[in-house]
Amino acid sequence: MTAGRHRVVVTGMGVVTPxxxxxxxxxxxxxxxxxxxxxxxxxDASGFSxxxxxxxxxxxxxxxxxxxxxxxxxxxxxxxMTQGQLCGxxxxxxxxxxxxxxxxxxxxxxxxxxxxxxxxxxxxxxAGGLERYTLMQTPADLPLHLIAERYGCREAYEVHVSxxxxxxxxxxxxxxxxxxxxxxxxxxGGTDSMINPLxxxxxxxxxAMSRRNDEPARASRPFxxxxxxxxxxxxxxxxxxxxxxxxxxxxxxxxxxxxxxGNALDAHAITEPHPQGAGALSAMQRxxxxxxxxxxxxxAVNAHGxxxxxxxxxxxxxxxxxxxxxxxxxxxxxxxxxIGHLISAAGAVEAVAAIDCMNAGVIHPTxxxxxxxxxxxxxYVPGVAREVAQRVVxxxxxxxxxxxxxxxxxxxxxxxxxx
Amino acid sequence: MTDPIVVTGIASVxxxxxxxxxxxxxxxxxxxxxxxxxxxxPQDDLAVVAAANALQKSSMTRGHLGLRAGLAVCVGYLSxxxxxxxxxxxxxxxxxxxxxxxxxxxxxxxxxPLLTFRCLPNMPAFHVxxxxxxxxxxxxxxxxxxxxxxxxxxxxxxxxxxxxxxxLVGAVAHQxxxxxxxxxxxxxxxxxxxxxxxxxxxxxxxxxxxxxxxGAAPLAIVERPSVRYQPRVPYAPGAPAPYxxxxxxxLHDEPLAAxxxxxxxxxxxxxxxxxxxxxxxxxxxxxxxxxxALESAWEVLA
Numbered sequence: 001m002t003a004g005r006h007r008v009v010v011t012g013m014g015v016v017t018p019x020x021x022x023x024x025x026x027x028x029x030x031x032x033x034x035x036x037x038x039x040x041x042x043x044d045a046s047g048f049s050x051x052x053x054x055x056x057x058x059x060x061x062x063x064x065x066x067x068x069x070x071x072x073x074x075x076x077x078x079x080x081m082t083q084g085q086l087c088g089x090x091x092x093x094x095x096x097x098x099x100x101x102x103x104x105x106x107x108x109x110x111x112x113x114x115x116x117x118x119x120x121x122x123x124x125x126x127a128g129g130l131e132r133y134t135l136m137q138t139p140a141d142l143p144l145h146l147i148a149e150r151y152g153c154r155e156a157y158e159v160h161v162s163x164x165x166x167x168x169x170x171x172x173x174x175x176x177x178x179x180x181x182x183x184x185x186x187x188x189g190g191t192d193s194m195i196n197p198l199x200x201x202x203x204x205x206x207x208a209m210s211r212r213n214d215e216p217a218r219a220s221r222p223f224x225x226x227x228x229x230x231x232x233x234x235x236x237x238x239x240x241x242x243x244x245x246x247x248x249x250x251x252x253x254x255x256x257x258x259x260x261x262g263n264a265l266d267a268h269a270i271t272e273p274h275p276q277g278a279g280a281l282s283a284m285q286r287x288x289x290x291x292x293x294x295x296x297x298x299x300a301v302n303a304h305g306x307x308x309x310x311x312x313x314x315x316x317x318x319x320x321x322x323x324x325x326x327x328x329x330x331x332x333x334x335x336x337x338x339i340g341h342l343i344s345a346a347g348a349v350e351a352v353a354a355i356d357c358m359n360a361g362v363i364h365p366t367x368x369x370x371x372x373x374x375x376x377x378x379x380y381v382p383g384v385a386r387e388v389a390q391r392v393v394x395x396x397x398x399x400x401x402x403x404x405x406x407x408x409x410x411x412x413x414x415x416x417x418x419x
Numbered sequence: 420m421t422d423p424i425v426v427t428g429i430a431s432v433x434x435x436x437x438x439x440x441x442x443x444x445x446x447x448x449x450x451x452x453x454x455x456x457x458x459x460x461p462q463d464d465l466a467v468v469a470a471a472n473a474l475q476k477s478s479m480t481r482g483h484l485g486l487r488a489g490l491a492v493c494v495g496y497l498s499x500x501x502x503x504x505x506x507x508x509x510x511x512x513x514x515x516x517x518x519x520x521x522x523x524x525x526x527x528x529x530x531x532p533l534l535t536f537r538c539l540p541n542m543p544a545f546h547v548x549x550x551x552x553x554x555x556x557x558x559x560x561x562x563x564x565x566x567x568x569x570x571x572x573x574x575x576x577x578x579x580x581x582x583x584x585x586x587l588v589g590a591v592a593h594q595x596x597x598x599x600x601x602x603x604x605x606x607x608x609x610x611x612x613x614x615x616x617x618x619x620x621x622x623x624x625x626x627x628x629x630x631x632x633x634g635a636a637p638l639a640i641v642e643r644p645s646v647r648y649q650p651r652v653p654y655a656p657g658a659p660a661p662y663x664x665x666x667x668x669x670l671h672d673e674p675l676a677a678x679x680x681x682x683x684x685x686x687x688x689x690x691x692x693x694x695x696x697x698x699x700x701x702x703x704x705x706x707x708x709x710x711x712a713l714e715s716a717w718e719v720l721a
Contacts, residue, residue, distance in 0.1 A: 047523025
């Protein structure tokens, strides 16, 4: 390490996604180009303009009696800790005040059923416990407390509510905390589900989601000329991160190194990103500066790639400006083409996807890209996975309201060589 | 410390619960696009007005901000208004139960088209960024005073790491609505709805040298605040009893403004001490229900 700057590595990953709830299966499905999108089954969506979503197969995820966003986060954290085999393995790692939970979370879950029930004559509040605490509205920070309590994380927990950039911001903030020594290790990522009546209604009234209801697997079409909006997904992704020297001392398997993080505000407009992706470009430049790298080091990009008319060309413009002459030769992929938009969990799950692809030496495809949009003129790896050696990957998330965040991820071999 | 981080602007907005919110908090004069008014929720209103007033006190305009200006905002619990939920509910009930069939045919049409904009927790940050041209790093967090402290810590990090020259730190809580009242009444150590106040507060942080170079008077020096956390299951019995205390020059506790200001509380009280113009060290410590213990010190300069 340089003074006050520890190297930070990923030693555990957990996911809950529409394509499965373990990293290996999720990664394999991505590389096969499988879609996790289908008709909405969670509630009767027949009256909605959009009736498709990328739902998590709930039978595969232990809900532990919790509402699903909380359960997703708890399950993903457990998988990350299991893979990282951290608990009790190195003296000092469990010292109080040195472990951090940092999560991107979505809107508080608001229950219309409970609201109606609470207005019924004779209604009484539950006496206590989870039932009382989550009646009508579930505080969005509940998963952080449960995870912190379960794993003894006593560093001040971080709740990130930067919409679709929250998962990336949560990882970036935790990375910075471990790098400067404020935390020894961290569980970081994001969780979200808006596949509920009110969440769906909100996006339908905004006309933001794809209406390709008759062919759900083809509905999420980032960078395609015929794209008509995003597909709502749900899930969680959690990374276990720690100092490189700690990982080496306890013999942990390093999965990747986090090299840099940056974020920036658009300050542009409420309903659309900056048309040239100015905030996105700033975020990527800051992440590279933080990593002490320049854009020539980037081997691939896991893009935000939402499949909305306005995001995809703006993001393309930002990447063109960042990559310069290399813009058309650097692979740029959208995980959302297969699992939809996981909102506050998107950045975390996509970071897992990017790391898994790096380690496989194969970059997953952007599916459903059949008719390229002339305004989207990069190499998006359409349709079929490709063997690509990736030493440095950029993973980007851009949120509603002009929040832009980027992570620079390094192949695990960098950690082995430079240590 | 040779060049400390200082507060150069501070403002809070505390509408009286006795009068309508909208008649007391009007962000319209500060909006660069006036027709965007319809997008703002009460939390957004609080953030924009507090930011405008804090920037004015720090003698800063949009021209001082841009790419080197950061923004860290803590928002309170989700604050749906009854005027948004009641019309939806009125047509979505069948046999005294919520009916998905009626909601998807009639209730959805009653959902306010701007509801999503008004309830997203990052919207206060968006409205501040777009109206005052902040394009630097950001941190959007939630829901209580511990996270307001984390926001202050983040601002200090950005200035220390030379990622930003100036940072606005805000905290906004729209608490006089049924959903927040419901939540804060059901938890251990509940808060009576009549004690809840809507509140927004913003401070402007920068290096003393930068403030003095542009002719602004530093109001207070901030020392890095600390947060200690004892994790606990929030719905299990045994939540720590919350308290908040401000002490002047290590002598005595100062009486706090009446009411619960949610996540804005530390900044609301700080403004009172700064406005009092009593030089000296103000120390804050607090305990939150969710297990966080907070400590900070502010040297008021003028």
